[in-house]
Amino acid sequence: MEEKIFQEKRSKIMRSIKSQSALENLVSKELWKRGIRFKKNVRKLLGTPDIVTQKYKVVIFRFLFLACL
Template identity: 45%
Template structure:
């Protein structure tokens, strides 16, 4: 095992990952605020603790890390080298939990929007446009 993939190095990289106030979240929140859209962040009163919630219109927005939430998971699996079974199990559980949270929120009358984090970074305006369209539709 070389120095780049040592358990200590991997652990150090994982510690840098945050679950809230990530760069994509900050970008989207700033863009929504600039459009006059007011929201709550990390709303613990709802299943899954959505990253952004527009309470008035019952919109729950999640910004998902591609790896952790299984985006393009079949290709991601090929890149796993350490603790492969552990990560596959964890990500499968995350995807199952995301689906359950989505279903619960929909049953409660909420519109659920999920964006991959890279999509938010590269297509912020499209995200804002979609959210604004939902606000108009739900008003």
């Protein structure tokens, strides 16, 4: 009985987790539309930034813009 309750609660929690944020998708679409090419979730960089542009040397962490010079 307890397992079923646990499974139902876990299912509810897992359903509420979104794989992508709407704001991240909006920013990504706008960058792409303006011709700025980027990579998402680059694991080779410290902190795994959400968006990385190699040409402009800019990374975006949870939509906080940081310039890497």
